[in-house]
Amino acid sequence: MPPEIMSGAILEPDHLRHALDVREKLESRLDHLLDASSAIPENLSAAMEHALFAPGKRLRPLLVYLIAEPDLAQENAALDLGCAVEMVHTASLVLDDLPCMDDARMRRDRPTTHIAFGQATAILSAIALLSRAFGIIAELDIPAAKRTRLATILSTAVGHKGLAAGQEIDLNGRSTLSGTAEVENLNWLKTGMLFEASAEMGAVLRGLRPERMREVRIFARHLGLAFQTADDLLDVFGDAEGAGKDVNKDAGKPTIVTLHGAGHAHMTCRQHVEAAERALRASGVSPAPIEALIAKYLKLETRFDGQ
């Protein structure tokens, strides 16, 4: 039985149920927002659906929604904003998996998009998902000033100071990373930044005050680092079937696991979760559904025991 990474959280079925209900609503909105029509080349449309509707945890859109805690009037905006973030995340996975990047063949229990549709269509589907995300944000039924603020946050998280930068360092700059701080910075760019952007966007939608917004950001940053560290552990100790994707892709690259061993990585992950929980509770957002999600997904398949 795998040990829980979570420290104090008790997995309460009602809270988890709420989070999973939101996920069902998200799935249904995603389908609606993909905006399928005869104007879209069939192959492109199928590639976008292949990537987007593969089974995923939908953590980022859930963060958006559970931090926004929308009333009825804002519920659609919270769902659509979450879907926009999921489209961006999916686009980044499609590109990361390309032969010229991580050269992965499986993702979310399916053949990667370029394996199923060819590289060109995979790249075009990523561009289309990314563009659609910005289009969805531009059309949210909320004041225009909030929409532009959300677009700024997303643009920064994706671009040359965010995901794109992280992937570039991961591919061409990893060998130059020397210490924990540099590896954590890379993890932040690759994972933490979109987690942080998701949480921040939820908080903007909610209209959270600046000092509480700060706590939300701290929460999300630690959560992102916890997930990335867990992912690094999974890459070493997981199997492809359990992970739903290729593993052992990081062999030879410095990660928290390869630098300091699995025991240290496990402890780092736990510390990030604890710091995330503290900040979440200080932010004024209802913590229970989010903690239930973390408890569900931050279990590690641990075949190590502190070495």
Added chain:
Amino acid sequence: MPPEIMSGAILEPDHLRHALDVREKLESRLDHLLDASSAIPENLSAAMEHALFAPGKRLRPLLVYLIAEPDLAQENAALDLGCAVEMVHTASLVLDDLPCMDDARMRRDRPTTHIAFGQATAILSAIALLSRAFGIIAELDIPAAKRTRLATILSTAVGHKGLAAGQEIDLNGRSTLSGTAEVENLNWLKTGMLFEASAEMGAVLRGLRPERMREVRIFARHLGLAFQTADDLLDVFGDAEGAGKDVNKDAGKPTIVTLHGAGHAHMTCRQHVEAAERALRASGVSPAPIEALIAKYLKLETRFDGQ
């Protein structure tokens, strides 16, 4: 001496000078907006600059600006909006040139971005340019409602009903195109739609009335088709040195040239220019600088004589 495609326009030096002055301002804003900083991996930053600062006509941002005809208060917004469009156009060229798409080695008189920086960095630079474009629009110093309208226009032009759709059909669906209408639809997706979006965005910035906006769209659509047809002619009859990029990439694909011959393509191009001019004059936008640009750039290297 190459014949002019332009029908009635007289190339007036003052108007052309104005357009070229705007282009200089655009180049300088592009550099500013790329927002270089030590936070960006050097390789990624260099790839973005390689693609963006290669010599280009900058037609799309010039359209934005010359249709907006900004006063002093709106000048920076018009320039920045133009730069955002140029970033999107550049991103699309970087991707179109990839080995899995057109497999081009030269573009804008330089090695293509993937030849100079590798495929992964080329793709990431395209993503970064695209994201930055939406970020720039979100931060324009104009009312937020206009910014969101501009983002919607750009998102539609880039995505699964725009550029991405056009490239997908070009790569995987060309052989199924049978007639002129289908080829023109492809040309519209690949070129006309971003021309139309550029012109429409300039008109939104200017606050043009709907009936005149309609003329602007018609103008831009015909102009885009004229440029695409000229490009098809260049692909057959140009040489790589004059074109600044690979030619003969369309061999075996149906284009207006391969379907109906060069004489017909030349006539089609001229008809589109004439229709564009008529709509431009009906739109209330000062036509002269735009016509001067068309006259400068829609000269064809013609080695055919009406066959």
